[in-house]
Amino acid sequence: MLRRALDALYIASAGLASLCLFGIFAMMMAQVGMREAGLQLVGADDLTTYLCVATAFFALAHTFRRGELIRVNMVFSLVGPAGKRVLEGMALSLAVIVVGTIVWYTAADVLFSYEIEDVAQGTIAFPLWVPKLAMPIGAGTLLIAILDEAVRVLRGEIPNYVLEAEARAARGDFSAEV
């Protein structure tokens, strides 16, 4: 039950990210089209940058679980299964601290923007706390995914991101996954 809910969370978040990436494309094409028609898509530049932020953050958890966030694996290839488990534990603990800090301070940033009524400087005065929400939400979902993997490692299982990466390697089809 919990497993299914978590998987759905990662997929939904990644779907939202893909939608945002498509939004960047749609926004740019609309801007070009309207300009040719003598019209202006007001605020398009700011909206595009917000979509960029949302693409990056909402996709984090899914990208992490698929083993597509990059890290250096040199030491891992030198140690045995027990050593790997210790290293994974260390890496995941550090990741919890770093990503937890990111969640905390991006959330504080959203709150501060809300309190001082921070607005965009472009043609539309977008209230900035709204697009900024993508940061704590996306990073928060990543934090959940990291804890999820940490539980697997504590249980003595191999983390999902390693399994997925190995499965891709076994298929000999790395390029399709980028």
Place this chain on the structure above:
Amino acid sequence: MELLELSLLLLVLLFALLGTGLWISMSLAAIGWIAMATVHPEPGPFLASAMWESTGSWTLAALPMFVWMGEILFRTKLSEELFNGLAPWVRRIPGGLLHVNILACGIFGSVSGSSAATSATVAKIALPELRKRGYDDDVSIGSLATSGTLGILIPPSIIMVVYAVAAEVSIIRIFIAGCLPGLVVMALFSGYIAVWAMLNPHKQPPPEPRLSFGGKMRASAQLIPCALLIIATIGSMFVGWATATEAAAFGVAGSLILAAVTGMLTWESFLDSLKGATRLSCMILFILAGAAFLSKAMALTGIPGALAAGVAALDLGPYGVIALLAVVYVVLGTALDGVSMIVLTTSIVIPIVQHAGFDLVWFGIFIVLLVEIAEITPPVGFNLFVMQTMTGKEQGEVARASLPFFAMLVLTIVLITLFPQTLVTGLGDWLLAR
């Protein structure tokens, strides 16, 4: 001295964190935090602003577009067509299809403003084809990792825009100045491949079947869709429809049309390409965010400034200054991304360079070449990351494979330093004086 000790300590810590397998973006952020904590009571707000600024920028929006373009093209027959079309022409040159890596990166570089996106796009097309035909993996990977950096040397280029703004030089001039050095780099890369192939005949795949001239032309007809796509992308800029950033969206539209026309566009392949582009963009943007925070920490500690100021104090000749700056940038480039390298150092370095009698447009190309080198030096090099993901190889292996091409980039730096007018600034002066 104190700053030097701190920088060494940070470098050691960075390697330690990366060694434990902590994800790279997170390692950068962690080191940034430690560095900033030595000089500022509250690193937190800077962490948040770094995340926000670095992942959200108008020019950066071209990056996910070019990545998506590559994902779409990967799911079409274009990769095959590109190779079938170019194969007959490079067949008899020693190194064969490896030259297509260089050509394709040069061509894609003229529509893409980013090094990692160029590398990812071309490698995605080229790598499976080269492996299928039995080409040497090291040279394939090294040439793809490195010629991807043509994306920032051949205009348009995000890095050049950053430099032009920071150093207050004309963007058009610096774009034009990148053209000839771009060709020089391509020639040197191809030259290296040819020499390597002649020295290592046993590592060459069996030659492609011989074709008549008519056969070659028929094969080359397969290049037409690709040519049309590039013309549409650059053309959208030239006829005044799109800015350099929006041209990236034209590239996506063109790729989608191409896929549809050739019957390769299904709902499934569309979604796959979109999801793939989302993940790769996420990976790159998240590293940019970590690097941006580290850059802020560096700005507060004053480490990059101290390094550059050290150069000024040594009182070397013009060539000595350039040589030393090159070394400093190579060192900085091991750990910093290109944008940070430029933004952090220009305010100290520009006066030194002007004092030594070098033109600022020229220096822009010099610095872009060093950023290209930074892209392929561990531990932080975006082209290495791209090729790592693509091949499943270790960073060290990819970096080693890139080493000969690294040498060619250094040779290019020597050439533009010896012939600044001919290779760099001359073309712009000639074109703009007309």
Place this chain on the structure above:
Amino acid sequence: ATTTWQMATAYPDGNFHTKNIVTFLSDLKTATGGRLEVQLHSNASLLPMPQIKRGVQQGQVQLGEILLSAFGNEDPFFEVDGIPQLVTTFAQAKRLADLARPYIEARFQRQGVSLLYMVPWPPSGFYTPNPVATIENLRGTRMRTYNTMTNRFATAVGAAPTLVQSAEVAQAFATGIVNAMVTSAATGVDTQAWDYVKVFTPIGFTFTRNAVFVQRRALEALSAADQAAVRAAAATAETRGWAAAEAAKSSAQATLASHGMTVSEPTPELLAGMDRVSASMVDEWLTRTGEDGQKLIAAYRAGA
């Protein structure tokens, strides 16, 4: 004990505003007998412009410099200097700046920051491929805009407002995405405008100001004598900055001309047309500012 402050500005070192700041900071050190040192982060190397004001509010840095009119979405009083052709000379610009100062300071105070000094950019003009004889010549052009005020202006003169990021201006001109923009001669020099456009028509347009300000908490933590020294150095910097802006105006126009651009003085017809547009834009501004705005404009016009 030595207090060390951080300062952020988005402008590069070569800019006259930044040079003025460097002198200001060294004055601060001297005047406080070395008790106050400020580390300057120019060129947006620490914070980009939209983040600088909130960065000072939040205490990330203690000192900051912003283009005040860029914050017009936050409060219309910050962009009173962005209303086209409201002031046309440095003397008028100074008078408007002095009159607006209490309103700006009042808003800054509420946000936990305090205004130190303001220095204008040299006046602006039109950059076009052909001479602009009357305001009708601008009708139908694609005019580069980047904020609410420039957008309104383009619409008011019948041009198509076209959003172009500063990094893309040269390419946008070269390929015809835009064929008109309005900015200062100094910015034209910074971006080497002669590469992509032929005529500069200096009309005044705006004397937008950069504001240098301090976090109130940090300022109040200094001794009374040191606070006074900061204020005194700021006053000196303001005087020095206005002189530098005037010098920058003539030198920038001369630089444009020396690179082959036509610097064409505005015709009376053009100026008359600008006055009409300006009047309507002042009215529009007043609808957003209420009583305070009425008072400011009335005081400004009374002194004319």
